Structures are given as C-alpha cells and as structure tokens.
C-alpha cells in the first residue's frame with residue numbers, strides 16, 4: 001500500500017508538468033474522457049492477460065490498470081485512501097451480504 005500511496009503522490013505532482021515530458025500530464029491535457037478511455041482499455045487488456053497471458057504479462061497489465069486507476073481517481077480528486085477505507089469497511093462482510101446491502 002505504501003507503493004500505491006507513493007505513486008498517488010507522484011501522479012498528483014505530475015498533473016501540472018509539461019505534457020511533452022510527462023505521461024500523466026499528457027493524459028490530463030487530453031481530458032477526463034481520455035483518462036476514462038485508457039482505464040477501460042487497460043481493464044480489457046488485463047482481462048485478456050488473465051485468460052491468455054503469461055504470468056509476466058499479467059503482472060504488467062495489472063500494474064498498468066492500477067496506475068491508470070490512480071490517475072483516474074486523482075483526476076476526480078478522489079483520494080486513494082477513500083477506496084482503501086471502503087475496502088476496509090467491507091472486510092469481514094461476506095460478498096453476498098455486501099451485495100444485499102447495495103440492493104436494499
């Protein structure tokens with residue numbers, strides 16, 4: 001989790017960098033729709049790697065999706081800590097109970 005928090009800080013700092021020098025800044029320059037599109041693409045690539053990639057390819061795709069997810073959260077000014085707190089809240093609650101609480 002330390003790694004993800006550190007990455008979140010770096011991403012926040014790079015938002016306002018020169019887009020020709022920073023991938024994060026280049027995504028921001030293209031806007032929220034592009035950030036969302038990249039997150040979707042990476043999700044699909046990760047799913048394909050689950051089915052047919054090597055372990056090494058899956059690790060790479062998993063890293064890409066975590067990175068692009070944090071870029072997207074940061075672009076919406078939603079702290080990663082909020083997501084982690086939500087996961088903490090769900091701890092000890094079974095998936096079935098969680099689903100029932102959502103549809104109640």
Ligand SMILES: N=c1c2ncn([C@@H]3O[C@H](COP(=O)(O)OP(=O)(O)OP(=O)(O)O)[C@@H](O)[C@H]3O)c2ncn1[C@@H]1O[C@H](COP(=O)(O)O)[C@@H](O)[C@H]1O
Pocket residue numbers: 007010011014021022023024025038063064067
């Ligand atoms: N972890 C990452 C990271 N993972 C993936 N990527 C980039 O995400 C892109 C993945 O997109 P694709 O695989 O679809 O490749 P692509 O065709 O080049 O991408 P597009 O042109 O379609 O956007 C690549 O350009 C990767 O370099 C990352 N870019 C940056 N980081 C981290 O973010 C920090 C800040 O980066 P800059 O903003 O570039 O300084 C870096 O120090 C790293 O810690």
